[in-house]
Amino acid sequence: EAQLVESGGGLVKPGGSLRLSCAASGFTFSTYTMNWVRQAPGKGLEWVSSISSRSNFKYYADSVKGRFTISRDNAQNSLYLQMNSLRADDTAVYFCARERQWSFPVAFDIWGQGTMVTVSS
Amino acid sequence: QSALTQPPSVSGSPGQSVTISCTGTSSDVGSYNRVSWYQQPPGTAPKLMIYEVSNRPSGVPDRFSGSKSGNTASLTISGLQAEDEADYYCSSYTTSSTLVFGGGTKLTVL
Numbered sequence: 264e265a266q267l268v269e270s271g272g273g274l275v276k277p278g279g280s281l282r283l284s285c286a287a288s289g290f291t292f293s294t295y296t297m298n299w300v301r302q303a304p305g306k307g308l309e310w311v312s313s314i315s316s317r318s319n320f321k322y323y324a325d326s327v328k329g330r331f332t333i334s335r336d337n338a339q340n341s342l343y344l345q346m347n348s349l350r351a352d353d354t355a356v357y358f359c360a361r362e363r364q365w366s367f368p369v370a371f372d373i374w375g376q377g378t379m380v381t382v383s384s
Numbered sequence: 385q386s387a388l389t390q391p392p393s394v395s396g397s398p399g400q401s402v403t404i405s406c407t408g409t410s411s412d413v414g415s416y417n418r419v420s421w422y423q424q425p426p427g428t429a430p431k432l433m434i435y436e437v438s439n440r441p442s443g444v445p446d447r448f449s450g451s452k453s454g455n456t457a458s459l460t461i462s463g464l465q466a467e468d469e470a471d472y473y474c475s476s477y478t479t480s481s482t483l484v485f486g487g488g489t490k491l492t493v494l
Contacts, residue, residue, distance in 0.1 A: 298483075300430075307387070308422070308430065308473050310483040322481050358429060363441075368483035370420040370435035370475075377429060 265289040265373045267359050272378030279349050279382070285342040285359030285375055293317075293337035296362035298371060299344050301355035301380075311357070312344065313368040320366060327353075349382045356380075388413065388474055388486035395492040401462040404489045406474035407455060412484055414455040418477035421450055421459045424488075425470040433472075434459060461491070469493045 271283040285297070299311040312333040313322045321333055332345040342359050356379050360371035389407040396402040406413065406421075413419055417437045422430035432441050434450035437457060447463045457476070461468055474486040 300485075307471075307488040308424075308475075308485040310475070310485060313483070324482060360430075363432070363435060367477065367481055369418045369477050370432055371422075371430070372432045372435075372441060374429040374431070 265361070267361065267373055267375035269357065269359050269375045269378040272357065272380045274381045274383065275349055276384050277350060277382055280345070280347045281349065281380060283344040283346065283357055283359075283378060283380070285344075287340045287342065287361075290361070290373070292340040296320075296366050296368070297335060297342045298360045298362060298368055299333065299342075300358045300360055300371070300374075301353075302358070302377075303352070303355040306355075309355070310368060313362065314342070315366045322367065346380070349380075351382050354380060354382050386484070388476060388484055390472075390474060390486040390489045392487070393490045393492065395494055396461075396464045397494045398464050398466065400464050401460060402464060402491065403461075404459045404472055404474075404491070406457040406459070406476075406486050408457075408476055408484070409455055411480070412455075412476040412478040413452065413457055415479050416477050417452065419450070419452060419457040420475045421448075422473045422475070423468075423470045424473065430473065464493055466493050 356377040361373040363372040421434040424430040438450040
């Protein structure tokens with residue numbers, strides 16, 4: 264069964280950094296585009312970033328461009344999100360999600376359970 | 385990257401049909417047949433219900449259907465059941481190679 268498990272969330276001060284990880288199992292991770300999506304408390308979904316299967320294409324939402332970096336290690340079946348210069352409005356549950364078919368973000372068929380990031384002094 | 389526009393809430397009685405709209409622009413919904421719909425019960429991760437406007441992943445009941453006209457996509461749920469009560473989100477690929485979600489619609493089964 265395909266599964267994604269996020270980790271690395273926590274409490275961080277404004278201006279700080281955090282690195283999220285997502286461990287994949289049950290499918291051939293190296294052949295899928297992967298994504299990060301976040302959801303602020305009580306709010307809707309917001310797409311954050313995508314990375315193609317061989318890391319040759321990376322896409323970011325304007326709200327995180329220049330502060331967040333997406334990466335992956337296909338040998339370790341892992342996806343990462345390095346978050347720098349964190350702000351209060353980055354507070355959210357961060358989900359990793361698998362893109363169903365394309366090399367860019369279209370439809371996410373497998374989701375993790377999410378990891379909470381809280382940015383507060 | 386403005387969010388797609390969805391009604392905040394819709395409701396219906398068991399057995400009835402409801403339709404949730406999702407309005408974008410010519411830079412997203414209107415440009416591609418790459419609209420998806422997700423169901424998210426409280427406290428859970430989203431679940432893909434419709435992809436590429438009208439396709440259902442394996443295991444999604446055929447009570448769920450999708451369509452699109454111009455810059456507006458729609459999700460219709462027929463034969464409403466209590467288990468359908470959840471938040472629903474649309475999303476669309478954009479001409480900027482990004483993805484935008486709708487603001488979400490809370491479905492209440494009366």
